[in-house]
Amino acid sequence: MNKEKRIEMLSRLRDNDPNPTTELNFSSPFELLIAVLLSAQATDVSVNKATDKLYPIANTPQALLDLGLDGLKSYIKTIGLFNTKAVNTLKTCQMLIDLHGGEVPQNRAALEALPGVGRKTANVVLNTAFGWLKDNEGKYFIAVDTHIQRVANRTGYAKGKTVEETEQNIVKHTPRKTEFFFNLHHWLILHGRYTCIARKPRCGSCIIEDLCDFKDKTED
Known part of the structure; x- marks a missing residue:
């Protein structure tokens, strides 16, 4: 996929969904942080x-801590890996209180130091909760999950064997326009979730099918 096709791909995704956002319900940076932490493999x-x-x-660090481990588990027991996630959630809450005054830090290193929080989760919080396009070092970033990894590689937008490599190549090939960088994560994840699905992509109903490098296109 060349530069012109990438720009056209982004333009079509923008025109189709000008204001995309996460499908996780949240009303504060803390709620988003916990929701993303819980969403791993779920x-x-x-x-x-x-x-x-x-x-x-309970929607604050102290309120979740007050629930206790068993109390928190009773709310999240329907989510995969809920035992481990409950432990990490409470540890994260304690660290937020002890180190950050109960607030979610706007710092990648501080976010990634929280139990259960990796680069993807940190990127989602920085982008979606705080509107960041660049990290603390002034470098553009994008949160890459399995959907984005698949879409970026399958379409040819940006290839990478690991999520880190894919992120680097997405950043490299994306025009430095705020509207593109701010929304790209959501466009790609939603496209991967509903159109460019893993087992059998819905190429026939895809708005970027003619731009995509995928060879085994379907008619659906």
């Missing part, structure tokens, strides 16, 4: 079902 739908009941009861 669907946004399952996380929302749990947090829609949890957050009205």
Whole structure:
């Protein structure tokens, strides 16, 4: 995929969905942080079902700590890996109180130091909760998950064997326009979730099919 096709791909995704956002329900940076932490190897739908009941009861670090481990598990037990996630969530809450005054830090290193929080989660929080396009070092970034890894490689937009390599190549090939960088994560993840799905992509209903490098296109 060349530069012109990439720009056209981004333009079509923008025109189709000018203001995309995460499908996780949240009303604060803390709620988003916990939701993304819980969403690892789980669907946004399952996380929302749990947090829609949890957050009205406890949506601050101290409130979650006050629930205790068993109390938190009772709300998130329908989410995959809930035992480990419950432990990490409470440890994260304690660190936020001890180190950051109960607030979510706007710093990648500080975010990644939290239990259960990796680069992808940190990137999502910085981008979606705080509107960041660049990290603390002034470098552009994008959160890459399995959907984005698949879409970027399958379409030819940016190839990489690892999510880190794919992120670097997405950044390299994306025009330095705020609207593109701010929304690209959501465009790609939604495209991968509903159109460019893993087993059988819906190429026939894809708005960027003619731009895509994927050879085994389907008619659906």
